[in-house]
Amino acid sequence: DIQMTQSPSTLSASVGDRVTITCRASQTISTWLAWYQQKPGKAPKLLIYKASSLESGVPSRFSGSGSGTEFTLTISSLQPEDFATYYCQHYNSYPYTFGQGTKLEIK
């Protein structure tokens, strides 16, 4: 299986900050990567697919980049509703796997 490793596990930031979360794959996955946001008690929500494509309805302050084995999710100016847990997921081959998550906390 392809292992996905996110860093950091926890990130403390303030409203208005620019933050970046990193996701590394144990082998190359081209750009077959998605990012999800999950709030407590809710299902994950798709933010980014194909590493850098923004899902319809997702604010433009979210962006993704990368290819191969290293990827980033950037939030350009944090809003109060962005404090949540973020997961990356590859869909290069089955079984799909997710990163362990990055919890974005209010500083």
Place this chain on the structure above:
Amino acid sequence: QVRLQESGPGLVKPSQTLSLTCTVSGGSISRGGYFWSWIRQHPGKGLEWIGYIYDSGSTYYNPSLKSRGTISLDTSKNQFSLKLSSVTAADTAFYYCAREGGHSYLDIWGQGTMVTVSS
């Protein structure tokens, strides 16, 4: 707008079979081009992809389930289901159903349902 909703018992005894159903509304499950998936999340933990079924009936399961999983489709009810046999406490988790665009990302998720394995 396509919506997914999980249903099933919230409590299952050890060694029994966990059975969940996902009802799809706002679109036909047999329209084609989509893989209908199950994902679970142990409390306070990360996400684990369980498997999918395609509208042709073809399936794929995560090998981590050790052949305990079965996913089926009922096009007449616009539903798909998950059965997980010989459950243990390690199967206690939130279970989500989701739509995948065929070797692709999971774009629509159900709200999830908690299943506890306990005697």
